[in-house]
Amino acid sequence: xxxxxxxxxxxxxxxxHIMIAVDSxxxxxRAVLFVGDFFGCYEGFQVTLLHIILEPEATFFSNEDERQxxxxxxxxxxxxxxxxxxxxxxxxxxxxxKVNVRIDTMRAPSVADCIIKEQEEMKCCTIVxxxxxxxxxxxxxxxxxxxxxxxxxxxxAVLVIE
Amino acid sequence: xxxQSICDTTKDMETQxxxxxxxxxxxxxxQGMIASYLGTKNVPQRFKIITDTSDxxxxxxxxxxxxxxxxxxxxxxxxxxRFGLDDEPKYWVRKAIDLxxxxxxxxxxxxxxxxxxxxxxxxxxxxxxxxxxxxxxEMVAGHRNFMQGIAIRDAAGNIVRIxxxxxxxxxxxxxxxxxxxHEEFFYEHLPDYLAIYIExxxxxxxxxxxxxxxxxxxxxxxxxxxxTGDYRWIDFDYDYYxxxxxxxxxxxxxxNILVFLVGGGDLTVQQLQAADSPVLNKIxxxxxxxxxxxxxxxxxKIYPYVPDALNYVLLHFSNGANLYYDNTRQLIEDLxxxxxxx
Numbered sequence: 001x002x003x004x005x006x007x008x009x010x011x012x013x014x015x016x017h018i019m020i021a022v023d024s025x026x027x028x029x030r031a032v033l034f035v036g037d038f039f040g041c042y043e044g045f046q047v048t049l050l051h052i053i054l055e056p057e058a059t060f061f062s063n064e065d066e067r068q069x070x071x072x073x074x075x076x077x078x079x080x081x082x083x084x085x086x087x088x089x090x091x092x093x094x095x096x097x098k099v100n101v102r103i104d105t106m107r108a109p110s111v112a113d114c115i116i117k118e119q120e121e122m123k124c125c126t127i128v129x130x131x132x133x134x135x136x137x138x139x140x141x142x143x144x145x146x147x148x149x150x151x152x153x154x155x156x157a158v159l160v161i162e
Numbered sequence: 163x164x165x166q167s168i169c170d171t172t173k174d175m176e177t178q179x180x181x182x183x184x185x186x187x188x189x190x191x192x193q194g195m196i197a198s199y200l201g202t203k204n205v206p207q208r209f210k211i212i213t214d215t216s217d218x219x220x221x222x223x224x225x226x227x228x229x230x231x232x233x234x235x236x237x238x239x240x241x242x243x244r245f246g247l248d249d250e251p252k253y254w255v256r257k258a259i260d261l262x263x264x265x266x267x268x269x270x271x272x273x274x275x276x277x278x279x280x281x282x283x284x285x286x287x288x289x290x291x292x293x294x295x296x297x298x299x300e301m302v303a304g305h306r307n308f309m310q311g312i313a314i315r316d317a318a319g320n321i322v323r324i325x326x327x328x329x330x331x332x333x334x335x336x337x338x339x340x341x342x343x344h345e346e347f348f349y350e351h352l353p354d355y356l357a358i359y360i361e362x363x364x365x366x367x368x369x370x371x372x373x374x375x376x377x378x379x380x381x382x383x384x385x386x387x388x389x390t391g392d393y394r395w396i397d398f399d400y401d402y403y404x405x406x407x408x409x410x411x412x413x414x415x416x417x418n419i420l421v422f423l424v425g426g427g428d429l430t431v432q433q434l435q436a437a438d439s440p441v442l443n444k445i446x447x448x449x450x451x452x453x454x455x456x457x458x459x460x461x462x463k464i465y466p467y468v469p470d471a472l473n474y475v476l477l478h479f480s481n482g483a484n485l486y487y488d489n490t491r492q493l494i495e496d497l498x499x500x501x502x503x504x
Contacts (some may be wrong), residue, residue: 057373061295062274104174109371109489110407140452140486141281141414143407148488 017046019124021115021149024081027130031161032085035128036092045046048087048100048122051078052114055107071105078103119156128159187211187233192226195261196235213317218254218271226261227269229314229322234258235270245368252277257327266327268311270295270399272320279402281414282453284331288377288402292321299323306392307365309385328394333384334422341426349504352424358393359423360497363416367490370409377401379415381422390453413487414453417479421451421459422475424468429458439464448482455481471499 020035022028032049040044053074061067066136089099106114119127131146139147146160163198187195189211197205206224213228215221225236236258240250259266272292281289296313303310311325337355341347362384366376376383377400385394404410422428431450434442441464449460458464459480463475475496478487487493 040471054408056401056403057294059297060289060401062291062293080308091288109370109373109409111405130197136481136483137453138281140483141284141410142286142486143410144405145406148406 015044015046017048017122017124018126018128019048019050019119019122021050021127022085023051024077025130025132026130027161030128031128032088034088034161040089040092040094045094046098046100047089047094048102048124049082050115050118051082051103051162052111053078053103053105054111054114055105110143110145110148112145114154114155116148119153123154126157126159128161129154130161187228192233192261194231199235199259199261199264206503215271215320215322218273218317221256221271229316229324233261234267235261240268268325268327268438270321270323270325286402288400290399291401293325294374294397294401296321298369298398299375301369301372305365305368306390307362307394309394309396328387328396329384330386330388332382333386333393334381337423338427345467347426348465348467349502353502355423356497356500359420360393363490363494364394366412366416367494370412370490375409375412379412379419381419407488409489413493416493421457421476421479424472425459425461429432429461429464430456431455440471442479448480450481452479452481452483469500471500471501475500
């Protein structure tokens with residue numbers, strides 16, 4: 001129902017592709033641990049760890065040097081945490097060549113929009129994401145990535161890890 | 163495209179900065195220009211001629227700031243205040259006169275400020291970005307719903323914004339004045355003001371479509387331009403980074419204005435208590451504004467003639483909401499369903 005079965009064949013003829021949308025937060029780590037724990041012992045899965053760096057407009061920074069510094073720091077933090085997450089998955093039983101790491105710097109109104117765009121391009125059958133556990137007020141003002149994905153993602157399953 | 167546009171703007175401003183350095187007026191020439199505006203008796207005998215505005219506290223009343231070859235006579239600084247608090251002086255925002263054509267301007271000098279923005283009990287980091295306001299000024303040139311102006315780099319490279327002075331009242335002042343009798347306001351005036359509100363929401367949508375946000379949407383940041391009859395958004399130099407939804411704070415501001423508009427002002431628990439209103443018994447926590455918990459968002463409970471379709475929109479900004487507007491399009495679609503009939 002709505003899932004792209006050409007890529008998610010339950011007979012195992014086609015590899016199932018799971019996307020874990022992460023950042024450097026504890027809830028992202030919980031999502032990675034969940035996937036490792038739940039799927040690591042099975043064959044036929046490919047996992048993409050996706051870290052989106054949402055780039056602000058150039059005018060957010062007082063100058064170009066500040067923008068470059070901001071991007072470099074975000075990229076460095078992302079690379080560090082992605083290496084940890086990759087280890088978690090490999091240790092849980094995923095073959096090294098089945099764990100993809102992807103860090104994308106993008107411009108969009110929200111991280112969720114970028115995650116959905118990537119899911120559509122990669123045709124992953126499942127998005128896994130951790131929930132921050134924010135209040136209604138915080139969701140109202142700052143937005144909620146997991147809620148937006150639940151509402152907007154199509155042709156895939158969404159697992160939200162508490 | 164937009165990035166290219168910013169780059170072009172930066173190059174243009176660099177050229178302007180170079181030209182700025184070349185521009186020079188003698189003290190006597192400037193005195194003559196000031197005399198044409200103020201009259202010969204009122205020409206100051208001493209004033210500074212400034213091309214580098216880095217230290218805005220150095221820019222005094224009667225000084226002349228030269229930007230891109232145009233001399234501006236500095237007048238008073240502006241103030242900003244609301245909610246009964248004393249007006250706060252904004253020393254970096256000055257009234258000024260363009261001495262070439264004698265037009266009134268607002269000149270915003272560069273003030274890099276990082277602010278802890280407080281919304282209810284939440285706090286987030288906000289910055290003042292002259293470059294953002296400059297980019298938006300270029301984006302909205304000729305748009306009837308935004309303040310108009312240009313951005314120029316001074317001799318030191320500061321991005322100074324030169325804005326057309328808007329003569330006219332604030333949106334909230336207009337509503338307060340009209341809404342003394344709510345029912346009369348509701349049927350006689352609200353339909354027109356809702357149409358204006360929708361126009362203003364569309365203007366914000368125009369920014370969002372191009373990746374920019376207003377950043378400080380408040381009811382006193384809409385002015386009625388008396389000369390053109392247009393309502394205009396002002397002050398868009400605030401910027402922040404909310405990666406789960408860059409536009410959520412703008413939507414919050416739009417919601418607050420709508421609740422204020424439909425209520426003909428803020429409707430607070432304190433007001434209801436003071437009036438010993440029987441409505442108090444019917445109001446629950448879910449009916450209150452999601453952020454400002456003393457303001458009623460479910461206005462139909464106070465004024466039962468508020469139609470369901472309009473109250474449905476208001477409830478998106480209440481504690482009881484389970485869904486919020488993600489973008490201006492959703493808000494406009496729901497408002498299009500609203501009909502007010504006596």
